[in-house]
Amino acid sequence: MSISDVLSEYSRIRAKNETELERRVQQVYDAVPELKKIDEQKNALQLKRISQALDGKPIDTSDILALREKKNMLMIGAGFDSKYLDPIYSCNMCRDTGSLDNSLRCECFKKRVLEDKLDAAKLTDTDVSFELFDLNVFDDSPLESGKSQRETMQRIKQITSKYADAYPHCEPILLLSGSTGLGKTFVAKCVMRRVIERGYTAAFYTAYRLFSMFHSHRLGEEVDLDPVFTVPMLIIDDVGTEPMTRNVTVEYFFDLINERTAAGLHTAIVTNLAFHDIKDRYGDRIHSRLMDKSTAIKIIFSGDDIRY
Numbered sequence: 001m002s003i004s005d006v007l008s009e010y011s012r013i014r015a016k017n018e019t020e021l022e023r024r025v026q027q028v029y030d031a032v033p034e035l036k037k038i039d040e041q042k043n044a045l046q047l048k049r050i051s052q053a054l055d056g057k058p059i060d061t062s063d064i065l066a067l068r069e070k071k072n073m074l075m076i077g078a079g080f081d082s083k084y085l086d087p088i089y090s091c092n093m094c095r096d097t098g099s100l101d102n103s104l105r106c107e108c109f110k111k112r113v114l115e116d117k118l119d120a121a122k123l124t125d126t127d128v129s130f131e132l133f134d135l136n137v138f139d140d141s142p143l144e145s146g147k148s149q150r151e152t153m154q155r156i157k158q159i160t161s162k163y164a165d166a167y168p169h170c171e172p173i174l175l176l177s178g179s180t181g182l183g184k185t186f187v188a189k190c191v192m193r194r195v196i197e198r199g200y201t202a203a204f205y206t207a208y209r210l211f212s213m214f215h216s217h218r219l220g221e222e223v224d225l226d227p228v229f230t231v232p233m234l235i236i237d238d239v240g241t242e243p244m245t246r247n248v249t250v251e252y253f254f255d256l257i258n259e260r261t262a263a264g265l266h267t268a269i270v271t272n273l274a275f276h277d278i279k280d281r282y283g284d285r286i287h288s289r290l291m292d293k294s295t296a297i298k299i300i301f302s303g304d305d306i307r308y
């Protein structure tokens with residue numbers, strides 16, 4: 001969904017609320033026909049006052065205020081709340097425009113963009129879940145380590161499903177590392193799905209898409225980074241495949257992890273890079289963040305390639 005889709009959602013909300021207000025007006029007029037006459041008088045007086053004001057004449061609104069008072073009394077007398085005919089807003093902060101008076105985006109706007117991303121995440125990959133996680137696709141003959149691929153994956157499934165079930169009372173960082181074709185992305189999506197099913201918000205980004213956004217942002221383009229900094233659970237897939245850009249990749253990545261962790265938010269990182277490659281590519285600061293046992297749980301996928 002684009003920004004203009006989100007904005008057209010606001011005009012839909014405003015139209016819905018206006019229709020409801022019209023219905024209320026009719027309902028009140030039916031109950032107290034005198035109110036319709038009062039409103040007509042009040043509107044006529046208001047028009048008169050406006051043209052007087054435009055002519056630079058002093059204006060007196062006491063008659064309008066008296067009519068408003070009379071209207072309130074009649075409404076309350078008929079059992080209506082005095083605010084029953086006030087404009088209706090689903091969000092009082094931005095009056096259903098998505099923007100605040102200082103032209104910043106309203107919280108409800110940010111929430112809407114986020115929910116939209118969540119919807120997109122939910123709609124795709126309906127066949128990915130811990131329930132559908134079939135361990136039988138993994139070979140059960142022992143590897144060099146003495147464990148079979150299937151045993152390794154069973155362990156990974158246990159740890160990650162426990163993580164998702166414990167969310168948000170689990171380590172802020174979940175690092176899934178290992179070579180391609182071992183099911184890392186699949187596992188990350190299972191975690192995301194479980195977290196969403198438990199009623200939390202999660203979003204999935206490929207590193208390529210995420211770092212492209214950072215790059216555009218660095219160039220001063222209008223990119224809203226709020227969702228990736230504030231979504232409760234963020235999954236970043238394919239970390240290490242994004243192009244490295246000076247003054248962007250490492251800086252933004254560190255800020256993202258740092259700020260999210262400080263805010264108590266959770267981030268899952270899926271990467272083909274081995275731990276020492278993470279250090280080489282992103283430097284000590286990011287490496288030590290991801291390796292910190294008190295904030296990160298690390299899972300290594302090893303074994304033979306399997307195909308999904």
Ligand SMILES: [Zn+2]
Pocket residue numbers: 091092093094095096097098099106107108109
């Ligand atoms: Zn709002």
